[in-house]
Amino acid sequence: MTALPQLLISTVLLGGIYALIAVGLTLIFGIMRVVNFAHGEFLMLGMYLAFWSFTWWGVDPYFILVVAVPLFFAIGLGVYALVMRGVIHASHNVQIFTTVGLSTALQNVALVLWTGDFRFVRPWESSVVVRILGAAFNLSQVIAFAVALLFTLALFAFMKWTHAGRVMRATAQDGEAATLMGINTDRVYRLAFAIGIACVGVAGVLVSPLYSVYPTAGLQFVLLAYVVVVLGGLGDMVGALLGALIVAGVEVIGSYVFGSAWKEVIYFVLFIAVLVFRPAGLFGQRGAEALGV
Amino acid sequence: MRRRSIVLSALVSLLGFSLLSLAFVSWSEGQATQGEYKIGVLEPLTGPLAFEGKRHIDGYEVMRDLINAQGGVMGKKLVFVVGDATDPTAAASEANRLITREGVKIITGTYSSTLCGAASEAASRQNVIYWESSCVDPRFNKRGLKNVFRTEIDATGFGWYNIEFIAKHLAPRFNLAPNQIKVAFLAEDSSYGQGVTESARQRAKADFGMQEVALEYYAFASTNDFSPIIAKFKQLNPDVVHHIARGNDAVLFWRQSREQNFMFKALIHAGATGYGSIDFGKALGADGNGPFVLAEPSAGLRLEAFRPEARKLETDFSEAIKKRTGDEPLASHRLAGSGLWLLKVVLDQSKTDDLDKFRAAVLAIDMPVGSMLNGWGVKFGENGQNANERVQHYMLQWQNGKMNTVWPEEFTTLRAKWIPLGPWDQRK
Numbered sequence: 001m002t003a004l005p006q007l008l009i010s011t012v013l014l015g016g017i018y019a020l021i022a023v024g025l026t027l028i029f030g031i032m033r034v035v036n037f038a039h040g041e042f043l044m045l046g047m048y049l050a051f052w053s054f055t056w057w058g059v060d061p062y063f064i065l066v067v068a069v070p071l072f073f074a075i076g077l078g079v080y081a082l083v084m085r086g087v088i089h090a091s092h093n094v095q096i097f098t099t100v101g102l103s104t105a106l107q108n109v110a111l112v113l114w115t116g117d118f119r120f121v122r123p124w125e126s127s128v129v130v131r132i133l134g135a136a137f138n139l140s141q142v143i144a145f146a147v148a149l150l151f152t153l154a155l156f157a158f159m160k161w162t163h164a165g166r167v168m169r170a171t172a173q174d175g176e177a178a179t180l181m182g183i184n185t186d187r188v189y190r191l192a193f194a195i196g197i198a199c200v201g202v203a204g205v206l207v208s209p210l211y212s213v214y215p216t217a218g219l220q221f222v223l224l225a226y227v228v229v230v231l232g233g234l235g236d237m238v239g240a241l242l243g244a245l246i247v248a249g250v251e252v253i254g255s256y257v258f259g260s261a262w263k264e265v266i267y268f269v270l271f272i273a274v275l276v277f278r279p280a281g282l283f284g285q286r287g288a289e290a291l292g293v
Numbered sequence: 294m295r296r297r298s299i300v301l302s303a304l305v306s307l308l309g310f311s312l313l314s315l316a317f318v319s320w321s322e323g324q325a326t327q328g329e330y331k332i333g334v335l336e337p338l339t340g341p342l343a344f345e346g347k348r349h350i351d352g353y354e355v356m357r358d359l360i361n362a363q364g365g366v367m368g369k370k371l372v373f374v375v376g377d378a379t380d381p382t383a384a385a386s387e388a389n390r391l392i393t394r395e396g397v398k399i400i401t402g403t404y405s406s407t408l409c410g411a412a413s414e415a416a417s418r419q420n421v422i423y424w425e426s427s428c429v430d431p432r433f434n435k436r437g438l439k440n441v442f443r444t445e446i447d448a449t450g451f452g453w454y455n456i457e458f459i460a461k462h463l464a465p466r467f468n469l470a471p472n473q474i475k476v477a478f479l480a481e482d483s484s485y486g487q488g489v490t491e492s493a494r495q496r497a498k499a500d501f502g503m504q505e506v507a508l509e510y511y512a513f514a515s516t517n518d519f520s521p522i523i524a525k526f527k528q529l530n531p532d533v534v535h536h537i538a539r540g541n542d543a544v545l546f547w548r549q550s551r552e553q554n555f556m557f558k559a560l561i562h563a564g565a566t567g568y569g570s571i572d573f574g575k576a577l578g579a580d581g582n583g584p585f586v587l588a589e590p591s592a593g594l595r596l597e598a599f600r601p602e603a604r605k606l607e608t609d610f611s612e613a614i615k616k617r618t619g620d621e622p623l624a625s626h627r628l629a630g631s632g633l634w635l636l637k638v639v640l641d642q643s644k645t646d647d648l649d650k651f652r653a654a655v656l657a658i659d660m661p662v663g664s665m666l667n668g669w670g671v672k673f674g675e676n677g678q679n680a681n682e683r684v685q686h687y688m689l690q691w692q693n694g695k696m697n698t699v700w701p702e703e704f705t706t707l708r709a710k711w712i713p714l715g716p717w718d719q720r721k
Binding site: 003007108115220 | 339340341342343344345346347482509510511512514515516517518520521522524525527528540541544545548551552553554570572575576580
């Protein structure tokens with residue numbers, strides 16, 4: 001099968017991008033118990049940051065990462081203080097309406113400010129084609145994958161081995177008990193939201209040389225990110241990476257074998273099956289969904 | 294006493310002058326209001342389709358100003374009330390708002406095949422005329438709605454033209470008979486993509502016996518990687534890729550085909566989106582050289598092939614668009630402009646928006662190809678569709694960041710290049 005190397009490498013590279021988008025979402029959901037429907041719009045803002053930096057100053061998107069991380073972290077803090085803090089203890093319905101409203105507002109702010117036109121970022125590396133074992137791909141894809149992997153592993157290490165990470169996991173497991181132990185849960189939620197938004201902002205910068213930049217660009221990825229999060233287990237970083245590889249595999253290999261029209265059927269059937277038979281996710285501990293692990 | 298009478302006279306004169314001025318102002322305003330004719334314009338101005346919706350609005354507004362400079366419609370100044378048709382639900386509710394709150398009797402729009410069905414259904418329920426200028430969904434005029442009209446070709450016309458071009462123009466240059474040509478069909482899965490593709494497939498097989506080697510539909514909004522499709526197509530080795538794209542998917546497919554060195558002899562698209570959008574050229578520049586796009590005319594158009602009245606309209610419209618946007622008219626501008634101009638022609642003849650009289654005027658118009666903006670002709674069928682063979686379409690080709698008109702050759706000064714397409718790095 002001469003196409004196999006191409007299919008496998010495409011799966012891995014696409015999976016890396018999906019993982020970075022999903023990892024912020026799973027962090028926010030795992031700790032705050034909020035499904036952030038505006039996640040895709042922060043991705044879009046990251047893409048616009050890369051576009052304008054490249055257009056105005058000719059700065060390569062990968063250098064912009066240095067700015068994107070603190071900038072989106074600060075945006076996350078701001079949005080938490082202004083919007084999310086007020087609904088963190090509200091019902092899921094209120095949280096859903098709030099984040100959907102935020103999503104629509106951000107889309108339309110982008111539309112008003114930058115119009116609905118497609119924009120493109122074309123740094124030199126996006127024209128470089130890498131060929132290995134008969135497979136061909138874009139250098140931008142490789143860089144996006146490498147940085148995505150780095151961020152996911154760094155986040156995993158942060159959650160596993162730092163004090164702040166342990167505090168966040170404790171809050172995720174039981175918010176009330178964490179409060180009784182003297183943990184300032186409001187600070188934990190704020191930190192989790194800011195890190196989640198920083199991750200997706202970075203993802204936006206990374207995908208900007210690969211896809212068009214426009215106000216609803218985030219919608220193209222965010223639905224897949226929800227599937228990834230459910231497959232990987234809510235709040236599970238490594239699960240998100242593996243879930244992303246599964247979704248990318250279904251998309252690439254499923255399209256090749258069964259045709260593109262079937263790919264969404266396949267991964268949404270998988271999505272439903274996981275929710276029904278293994279609600280903690282393919283890689284989560286059984287029963288963890290009730291505890292929030 | 295005399296001074297008093299002078300003051301009194303002055304006051305009376307002042308009062309009289311003021312009253313006269315007031316009366317004149319009210320008369321002028323009343324005349325302007327009575328002299329306006331309002332129609333509803335529905336386009337997606339927010340959401341994922343807004344990028345094209347706004348271009349259509351530009352086309353409508355430029356043509357409205359040209360129409361008003363020539364006496365308006367039915368002797369009245371044409372004015373718009375605009376609705377935002379973000380999605381099918383909004384299209385229907387905005388149509389209702391324009392009808393019930395703004396009191397319009399005619400709605401035009403919506404460009405997208407995703408929206409035109411819902412908007413026209415809503416207009417139909419209130420017996421309001423729906424005048425579609427761009428959507429190509431083949432089902433649009435098959436619902437038996439007497440109030441619904443479409444000036445643009447439908448998707449079956451797109452498919453017809455594309456196969457005509459492959460069989461008559463490309464096949465001889467490939468040194469192949471039409472029935473030797475292998476076609477891979479690829480399309481986004483909306484009614485637009487499916488409508489064009491299915492009609493093209495049918496004609497390719499029935500009229501020319503072309504060999505269909507693949508058929509792939511995909512969801513354009515969630516397809517982030519074409520490498521599996523390209524890998525499959527590479528093994529099937531098609532001569533022609535018939536790709537109906539919607540937006541970013543055109544850029545992605547072309548870029549990945551280049552990276553994977555997928556060689557084919559030609560790629561054909563139809564419509565103002567995907568390869569037909571100016572965004573394709575912006576994204577790829579000279580790397581995008583080669584694809585053919587069936588659309589409204591662009592650079593290279595020979596105005597001498599048009600009738601005299603159409604030449605002036607074409608020149609005025611192009612100049613006005615250039616003044617507004619700084620560039621040549623795009624297909625979106627042209628579709629909106631030609632649709633609105635034809636509406637003026639009908640209203641000037643019917644002299645009313647009464648549905649029966651309006652419909653009779655629509656059906657009575659008979660203009661040969663070359664009579665209108667874009668070189669279109671006009672002959673509506675009972676189903677409210679302008680005849681596909683009168684809606685003259687053109688094959689454009691991306692050449693160094695520009696879409697040039699290359700076919701039919703009697704309508705253009707420019708010629709198609711790279712037939713068949715050579716290696717990716719030699720298409721300069």
